[in-house]
């Protein structure tokens with residue numbers, strides 16, 4: 001069960017008001033405002049018409065595993081073969097497979113915060129214990145290896161990270177990842193690395209899997225949801241050592257019994273031809289620039305993280321330290337829905353998360369409303 005119910009209450013209230021006809025700008029959700037690229041849709045229609053209606057191999061259709069392995073090679077910088085990937089219905093299911101595979105009841109994991117809302121529930125589903133280690137906003141939400149190492153216990157099996165990060169938009173630096181890798185090697189830990197936003201990064205994407213001695217202890221969570229504009233199709237995969245991946249086939253056996261046949265065929269086309277990838281990355285880069293440029297001039301709002309992914313994180317504590325109160329007041333006064341930072345963990349308290357899931361002109365308008373709200377809130 002996701003934590004952060006308070007943030008979701010703002011989101012649902014905003015959604016209801018929008019449904020009732022209010023001109024609410026929804027910047028609280030993490031889904032695209034545009035449809036899947038038409039080439040991918042056409043590939044799926046052709047697959048349906050072409051008789052792809054049957055069970056598929058549990059680890060994935062071979063051509064799909066090949067295509068995913070090729071993308072993993074690009075994403076992680078480590079030459080990846082088909083037996084090092086397993087297909088899953090979405091990145092969330094890849095994360096679930098990783099957590100189920102690595103952690104038994106009573107084992108312990110470390111989660112770097114702020115984190116994506118499903119992480120606690122995914123550990124609880126494995127009956128595993130976890131410690132949350134906060135990053136610091138002042139440090140751009142980069143992970144601190146020394147703080148993480150302090151949380152390592154005898155029964156710790158894994159560290160879970162996410163870069164580019166949801167909710168902060170932080171893109172972890174090579175130095176920060178090297179620090180984490182060092183902790184993993186010295187304490188013999190798995191590193192679970194959620195890289196579903198890797199194509200939406202601000203610069204070079206660094207995967208910890210490429211660091212020395214890490215390929216054998218890193219499990220990478222990948223997805224076509226964000227990179228290929230396919231959130232509703234449920235396409236993801238897990239990359240890791242071939243012997244670990246072979247074991248996770250058992251999980252597919254007892255849960256999904258394989259992916260949807262025609263969806264798999266559309267995914268092969270989308271991966272092999274890169275449908276939408278560059279356009280989507282450029283769209284988000286443009287939106288990020290437009291929005292951040294519009295708020296950077298405000299002296300009571302500070303941009304933190306916000307280098308990649310689909311989100312921007314704004315420190316609004318100079319206007320109102322209670323981020324939840326801020327989000328409700330901003331929604332009431334200016335009809336803009338944002339997520340209170342504290343619903344993602346302590347480190348993001350006093351911040352709001354802005355989803356860049358709206359066109360540039362809407363983001364410009366939202367920034368203008370934020371400026372107006374800030375000056376009227378103070379007076």
Ligand code: PMP
Pocket residue numbers: 030089090091092093116162165166194196222223224225231235236
């Ligand atoms: N990880 C992160 C950080 C996410 O933000 C999301 C989706 N919002 C996921 C994993 C899961 O994505 P999906 O299951 O759609 O691939």
